[in-house]
Amino acid sequence: MNRIRINLEAMRQNLIAANELMLAQGATWTVVTKVLCGHVETLRALVLSGVKSIGESRFRNLQSFKEYVPDLETWYLRIPSMSAIKEVVNFAEVSLNSEYEIIMKLNKEARRQEKLHHIVIMIELGDLREGILPGSLVKFYKKIFHLSNINVIGIGANLGCLVGAIPTIDQFMQLKLYKELLELKFDRKLPLISAGTTATLPLVIEKRLPKGINHFRIGEGVFLGNDLINGGTLPDFRNDIVVLEAEVIEIKKKSLASTGETGSLAPFEIESEEDYEVGQRGYRALVNVGQLDTNVNGLTPVNESYKIAGASSDITVVNVGDNPSDLKVGGYIKFKLNYAALLRLMNSEYVKKIVEPSLEGFEYRIKGEKALNMPVSLSNEDSDINVGK
Numbered sequence: 001m002n003r004i005r006i007n008l009e010a011m012r013q014n015l016i017a018a019n020e021l022m023l024a025q026g027a028t029w030t031v032v033t034k035v036l037c038g039h040v041e042t043l044r045a046l047v048l049s050g051v052k053s054i055g056e057s058r059f060r061n062l063q064s065f066k067e068y069v070p071d072l073e074t075w076y077l078r079i080p081s082m083s084a085i086k087e088v089v090n091f092a093e094v095s096l097n098s099e100y101e102i103i104m105k106l107n108k109e110a111r112r113q114e115k116l117h118h119i120v121i122m123i124e125l126g127d128l129r130e131g132i133l134p135g136s137l138v139k140f141y142k143k144i145f146h147l148s149n150i151n152v153i154g155i156g157a158n159l160g161c162l163v164g165a166i167p168t169i170d171q172f173m174q175l176k177l178y179k180e181l182l183e184l185k186f187d188r189k190l191p192l193i194s195a196g197t198t199a200t201l202p203l204v205i206e207k208r209l210p211k212g213i214n215h216f217r218i219g220e221g222v223f224l225g226n227d228l229i230n231g232g233t234l235p236d237f238r239n240d241i242v243v244l245e246a247e248v249i250e251i252k253k254k255s256l257a258s259t260g261e262t263g264s265l266a267p268f269e270i271e272s273e274e275d276y277e278v279g280q281r282g283y284r285a286l287v288n289v290g291q292l293d294t295n296v297n298g299l300t301p302v303n304e305s306y307k308i309a310g311a312s313s314d315i316t317v318v319n320v321g322d323n324p325s326d327l328k329v330g331g332y333i334k335f336k337l338n339y340a341a342l343l344r345l346m347n348s349e350y351v352k353k354i355v356e357p358s359l360e361g362f363e364y365r366i367k368g369e370k371a372l373n374m375p376v377s378l379s380n381e382d383s384d385i386n387v388g389k
Contacts, residue, residue: 154192
């Protein structure tokens with residue numbers, strides 16, 4: 001059976017590395033757990049490590065997390081839909097918003113539930129995803145800042161999430177100016193600019209990010225350690241948190257290039273740098289993981305001499321060289337994962353997830369170590385942001 005191994009100690013090291021960067025930035029932060037797809041064991045390891053604020057986009061996951069840790073600070077990271085207002089208020093302390101009608105519904109539901117719901121106003125700065133246009137910000141804020149059960153805790157943006165544009169210092173400076181404008185015009189403090197993501201961590205490391213950017217939503221950096229701007233791994237982070245072990249179901253010496261006419265029959269296209277000549281032969285291993293389970297283009301064999309040749313819905317073919325003596329049917333080929341591949345695998349019920357060490361062993365091994373001391377935006381008593389308590 002295919003399996004994902006999750007290295008809890010490596011994940012904790014990334015949490016510590018991210019936390020050090022947040023302390024240097026003077027920022028609070030939220031761990032984005034969307035990629036876990038509700039995997040409770042990994043969440044429990046996050047909590048044991050000191051995480052108190054998580055961001056999610058699935059209510060079922062938020063509900064299960066709340067049942068396990070009632071005082072966990074929860075952010076709903078998908079723009080709320082009209083049909084899910086009750087769930088947003090019920091399971092999340094904070095939501096990201098860009099529609100006036102939605103916020104009015106949130107206010108009404110929060111009043112019904114006798115809660116104060118916190119929101120971040122999202123501004124469109126070039127990623128072409130969610131957000132109001134900057135020119136309408138003052139008018140928009142004027143309509144919502146006085147609502148009885150809505151507390152606007154800041155403004156934010158998503159940069160580099162959809163079209164892949166690299167965030168710029170100018171965009172962050174714009175956010176600082178918008179925050180100052182709203183505070184001056186309406187004589188009310190806005191505690192947060194929530195625009196930090198894994199993509200902005202290189203700017204924090206280089207000490208180039210404006211200090212006003214004081215809330216981060218970090219997922220990929222914690223679970224993969226990726227430097228999204230420069231490539232490779234972020235300094236002091238680890239990239240061996242997760243690995244896929246796919247079971248070998250066939251291994252045979254075959255032609256590496258098709259002898260027949262090829263066309264557009266294959267439903268899944270695989271990016272490959274290999275160019276084999278007709279008649280060239282080598283060993284091919286079939287593993288029982290396919291496009292139904294993951295984004296195969298996001299898999300990279302740990303053995304750098306192995307190359308993925310193609311994939312169907314259930315099987316991936318790997319060229320494994322001339323003499324793969326260490327491979328056999330029933331054995332495993334290990335793969336590193338990018339974010340898209342990890343997301344699909346964690347969401348697959350057909351792939352087993354294994355945490356190492358066990359939770360009991362992990363808790364014992366970190367006992368007595370320095371606490372993570374993760375700043376939390378809504379519940380840190382030392383913060384100026386002390387809402388919803």
